[in-house]
Amino acid sequence: GLNVSASFNxxxxxxxxxxxxxIPQLLFSGxxxxxxxxxxxFASERSVPWIGNIMASRWAYEGLAVTQFMENAxxxxxxxxxxxxxxxxxxxxxxxxxxxxxxxGIRQGLxxxxxxxxxxxxxxxxxxxxxxxxxxxxxPPISSLKDPGSVDLEVxxxxxxxxxxxxxxxxxxxxxxxxxxEDRVQSLTATPALKRAxxxxxxAQRNESLAEFVTNKNDLTMIVRVNDExxxxxxPIYSDPVDRSLLGAHFYAxxxxxxGERVPTLYANTLVLWSMTLLFMxxxxxxxxxxxxRALRQLVRSRH
Numbered sequence: 181g182l183n184v185s186a187s188f189n190x191x192x193x194x195x196x197x198x199x200x201x202x203i204p205q206l207l208f209s210g211x212x213x214x215x216x217x218x219x220x221x222f223a224s225e226r227s228v229p230w231i232g233n234i235m236a237s238r239w240a241y242e243g244l245a246v247t248q249f250m251e252n253a254x255x256x257x258x259x260x261x262x263x264x265x266x267x268x269x270x271x272x273x274x275x276x277x278x279x280x281x282x283x284x285g286i287r288q289g290l291x292x293x294x295x296x297x298x299x300x301x302x303x304x305x306x307x308x309x310x311x312x313x314x315x316x317x318x319x320p321p322i323s324s325l326k327d328p329g330s331v332d333l334e335v336x337x338x339x340x341x342x343x344x345x346x347x348x349x350x351x352x353x354x355x356x357x358x359x360x361x362e363d364r365v366q367s368l369t370a371t372p373a374l375k376r377a378x379x380x381x382x383x384a385q386r387n388e389s390l391a392e393f394v395t396n397k398n399d400l401t402m403i404v405r406v407n408d409e410x411x412x413x414x415x416p417i418y419s420d421p422v423d424r425s426l427l428g429a430h431f432y433a434x435x436x437x438x439x440g441e442r443v444p445t446l447y448a449n450t451l452v453l454w455s456m457t458l459l460f461m462x463x464x465x466x467x468x469x470x471x472x473x474r475a476l477r478q479l480v481r482s483r484h
Contacts, residue, residue, distance in 0.1 A: 209237035210431050211393065216413075225404050225411050227421075227428045236456055243449035246432055249394050249417055254385035257364065263418040263434075264357035270412055272350040274403045276343055278410055279307060283343070287336050296331050299408070306408040308342065315349065318342070394432045426452070 207213055208231050215223060215232050222229045232238045250259055282304055286296045305325040312318050320342035324335045369375040392398055394417035402414040412419050421429035424437040426448060436448035443451075463469060 205235055205237040208232050208235045209241050211241055215431055225406050225413075226409070226430065227423055228431050232431070233427050236453060239449040239452045239456075242431060243446045243453075245390060245394055246417065246434060246445040248387065249390055250434060252385040252387075254382050257368075258361055261357045261361040261364070265354055265361070266415045266418040268350040268354040268357070270402065270414060272347055272354070274414075275307075275410055275412075276346060276350075278403060278405070279304065279343060280340075283336055283339055286331070287333065290331070290333060290336070296328050298328055301325050301328055301331060302408040303405070303410070304339065307410060308339070311346065315346075318345065318349075 222231045282300050308320040321338040368378045395415045416432040421433045435442045
């Protein structure tokens, strides 16, 4: 506001400029128009596009929404178990199904004498390699997937066996988290008084409308393929950011990576907002916008 006031001498101009500045903050905050539904020039399936990253409203809204969902007195008791259950469910039901479809397509091509598509092999290799890094003792045949000429039906059988192991792995994670949550609910509702307190807390703290936003509940697209990666679109609040950079995290990420450390979204977003504030303070101190305006007016006059 101070920069706008310092840049224009006319109150009428200021009244015109303010809505021009506010409307993009509303449109690109992430709540009115989803970032992945923007024009392809802006949109990104993996992270928040640059147009969202320069909006203060995006950082403020996301920080509040994520914190309100994760840290309210009801949800924070089950967040860890819910995250494990949702992630395991997505991987065993959607992610693995997509990989099996890719393997099936490659197998049909080999049986008909065609070479395996390089893009499909790259996807399999990248996804299984990431899983091998994530899961100790998981050893898929990723080296055989680098060269299309070395891929045959035997290699695909090894890939199928690796996918079967992943099914068992994620089923085990799901069941373990489910039992832990059930035990916690049981302890919180062990007596009639505790049960009343539990449901009172749930009614007071759980926000269904907010949950729909942070879990993408109303979006039917739960997984998309982007180059050599399968991107999770469901439950962003339960999904860890893949990109280890502050600006590379997806919208509603539960935390952000900053200097190699996991930082809660509220603190990371607050840091960005303060950085923006300090930047505009420096610009105001340097009188940059009025100087730029005067230089632009002089340039226009010189051309006339």
